[in-house]
Structures are given as C-alpha cells and as structure tokens.
Amino acid sequence: MKRVLKFFGWMVGVIVIIVLCFVGFVLLKWDQKYDAPYPELAASSDSTLIARGKYLVYGPAHCAGCHNTAERSLEVDNGKDLLLIGGAEFVFEPGVIRSRNLTPDLETGIGKLTDGEVARVMRNSIGADGRPIFPLMPFQNMSDEDVVAILSYLRSQEPVNHFVKPTEYSFMGKAVLAFGLIKPEGPSGTPPKSIAIEPSEVYGKYLANSVANCVGCHSPRDLMSGEFIGPKFSRGLEFEEAPGANFITPNLTPDPETGIIADWSEDAFVARFRAGRLYEHSPMPWGSFARMTDVDLRAIYRYLMALEPVSNKVEKTQYMLEVNPVN
Numbered sequence: 001m002k003r004v005l006k007f008f009g010w011m012v013g014v015i016v017i018i019v020l021c022f023v024g025f026v027l028l029k030w031d032q033k034y035d036a037p038y039p040e041l042a043a044s045s046d047s048t049l050i051a052r053g054k055y056l057v058y059g060p061a062h063c064a065g066c067h068n069t070a071e072r073s074l075e076v077d078n079g080k081d082l083l084l085i086g087g088a089e090f091v092f093e094p095g096v097i098r099s100r101n102l103t104p105d106l107e108t109g110i111g112k113l114t115d116g117e118v119a120r121v122m123r124n125s126i127g128a129d130g131r132p133i134f135p136l137m138p139f140q141n142m143s144d145e146d147v148v149a150i151l152s153y154l155r156s157q158e159p160v161n162h163f164v165k166p167t168e169y170s171f172m173g174k175a176v177l178a179f180g181l182i183k184p185e186g187p188s189g190t191p192p193k194s195i196a197i198e199p200s201e202v203y204g205k206y207l208a209n210s211v212a213n214c215v216g217c218h219s220p221r222d223l224m225s226g227e228f229i230g231p232k233f234s235r236g237l238e239f240e241e242a243p244g245a246n247f248i249t250p251n252l253t254p255d256p257e258t259g260i261i262a263d264w265s266e267d268a269f270v271a272r273f274r275a276g277r278l279y280e281h282s283p284m285p286w287g288s289f290a291r292m293t294d295v296d297l298r299a300i301y302r303y304l305m306a307l308e309p310v311s312n313k314v315e316k317t318q319y320m321l322e323v324n325p326v327n
C-alpha cells in the first residue's frame with residue numbers, strides 16, 4: 001500500500017513539474033519576435049496608382065471592410081467609402097484579433113510606420129514590432145505594383161485619430177505562438193513586379209489566391225494555425241456568425257456533382273457578384289466583391305473553372321433556423 005501511494009506521489013509530482021515547465025515555456029516564448037528585410041517599396045502620389053490602390057482596398061482586397069468597426073464595416077458593405085479607422089474584432093480560439101487603424105494618423109494609425117514596415121506586414125506577415133501577424137491577410141505574393149498602389153492610397157487618406165486596443169491572445173493562443181504554429185509566412189517565390197489586368201486564368205489565380213482570399217475561406221484549414229489541410233477551393237470553413245446563422249463555404253471547384261458554380265455560365269457568375277449579399281450574416285464580403293470590375297470577375301471564373309474538380313458535397317451553405325434574407 002505504502003509503495004503504491006509513494007508511486008502516485010511521484011506521478012503527481014512529475015505531472016506538476018511537466019505542467020509548470022509547459023506553462024513556463026509558453027509564457028517565456030509566446031512573445032517571440034521575427035525578422036525579415038523590409039520590402040523596398042514606397043508610396044507614390046501618382047493619381048493612377050492611388051486610384052488602383054483605392055479599387056483594391058474597397059474591392060477585391062476588401063481591406064476597408066475588415067479595417068473598420070463592425071457597424072462601419074456594414075456601411076462599407078453597402079457601398080460607402082469609409083476611411084480605414086480599424087476596430088473590427090475577430091474572436092477565435094487563439095484570441096481576440098483586432099484590425100488596426102490604417103489611416104495616416106501619427107498617434108493611432110500608420111503615420112509612424114514606414115512604407116517598408118506596412119509593406120512587410122503584407123509581404124511577410126511580420127508587424128513593425130516583430131510579432132507574427134495573425135493569418136487573415138493573404139497578400140504575400142501580391143505584385144510590387146499593387147502593394148505600392150495600396151500604400152499610396154493608404155497614405156492619401158485623411159488621418160483619423162481612433163485608438164484600437166491591441167490584439168490579445170488566450171493561453172491556448174499563446175501556446176500556439178510559443179510552439180511556432182502561428183508564424184509569419186513570406187512570399188512563395190519572388191512576387192511579380194506587375195501583373196496584366198485581363199480576363200485570364202493567370203490574373204484570376206492571382207486575385208483568388210493573393211488578393212481576394214477566396215482560397216482562405218473556401219479551402220479546408222486547421223482553425224488553430226490557419227494551415228491548409230485539404231484540396232484548395234474544395235469547400236472549407238464553418239462560420240458561426242450569429243445565433244441561428246451558420247455558414248459553410250461551398251466547393252468552388254468545377255466538379256459536376258458537387259461544385260456550386262460547375263453549371264454556372266460566366267455571365268451568371270458575374271451577375272451573382274453584382275447581386276451582392278443574399279444572407280444578412282454571411283461572412284463573405286459580398287459588398288466589396290460587388291465593386292469588382294467585369295474583367296476581374298471573369299478572370300476569377302476562368303481560373304476556378306480550370307481547377308482540378310474535387311468531389312466534396314456541401315449540403316447547404318447556409319443553415320439552421322431563421323437567417324434573415326436581406327431582401
């Protein structure tokens with residue numbers, strides 16, 4: 001009996017030590033910093049570049065919807081060009097991730113960041129303070145010209161003083177950071193200098209993967225680390241947006257049985273995007289995407305229709321109880 005008790009005593013002791021080591025490791029390591037050279041890209045006052053930047057920010061790249069408070073984000077979705085004052089809160093398992101004020105305000109915005117620091121967030125997912133940026137922005141392979149266009153538009157905004165509380169990680173989130181599971185991701189090769197704006201598969205691939213983040217929502221991913229864990233565009237994430245408003249992203253590959261757009265014509269695809277949001281709480285930034293040009297939408301359609309078909313049935317993309325249709 002005594003031996004058994006002694007054994008359990010040891011066991012408990014060992015477990016306590018392991019737990020303490022784990023907690024200590026997480027608390028020491030979660031705040032680790034990363035480094036990468038600053039991209040040599042700088043804002044310009046060229047009006048064509050500023051206009052392209054504005055188009056990307058309010059349209060395909062939908063920075064404006066995310067970099068605003070929830071209420072302002074709805075107004076942006078309804079077509080208003082509100083400045084990017086930040087303040088959206090994304091509540092995930094790893095923590096509360098808050099979007100920053102991207103107006104050139106010196107105190108609360110990007111006024112004190114250099115162009116290189118802002119560009120490095122987009123290219124390498126590393127903040128000015130060296131922290132890994134939570135993987136919501138897939139702009140690593142954006143062309144030099146488009147990054148410059150966006151920088152130029154951001155700098156051209158009126159500065160707005162609007163403080164946003166910093167991102168806060170839960171203990172789980174800190175553990176994920178400590179073990180390097182959320183870590184900065186850089187470009188997969190040398191990003192293009194510029195890209196031809198035409199209704200081609202190449203441009204569609206660029207938009208769907210490096211600008212509009214169709215890939216991020218329409219692919220299976222690990223929700224802790226953001227890692228892709230299945231064929232891209234074959235369906236993806238489940239969203240619990242509001243009580244009774246749950247969504248699963250449909251399969252966008254051209255599988256005749258299970259792909260949602262497999263039997264849509266190119267014109268029907270464009271018309272669907274022009275129609276905008278059908279479900280009130282859908283997380284898809286329909287309002288921003290409705291501002292996309294025909295050229296951009298046709299390019300995306302052609303790219304998606306050329307993907308390898310993957311059979312993956314999604315019964316209903318919107319489900320449960322009474323979701324209020326918008327009209």
Ligand code: HEC
Pocket residue numbers: 057061062063064066067090097098099100102118121122127128132133134136137139150167
């Ligand atoms: C899906 C929502 C979403 C979209 C789209 C988005 N952002 Fe963000 N952005 C965020 C969030 C959330 C953070 C904070 C991340 C963190 O704290 O790790 C952030 C952080 C940033 C930062 C870091 C600022 C700082 O203070 O360090 C920059 C710069 C930035 N975003 C630029 C952009 C630009 C430019 C675009 C469009 C090309 C864009 N974002 C699109 C959600 C988004």
Ligand code: HEC
Pocket residue numbers: 208212213214215216217218239247248249250252260261272278279282283284285289300317318
């Ligand atoms: C933030 C997540 C998110 C992003 C980014 C996103 N989607 Fe979606 N998408 C969804 C969700 C959720 C649904 C299902 C609810 C709905 O139809 O609004 C959906 C539905 C769709 C549908 C079906 C619409 C219908 O009428 O049935 C198509 C087509 C589509 N997305 C294409 C795209 C394309 C192309 C892109 C990139 C330009 C994209 N999505 C980006 C989340 C997203």
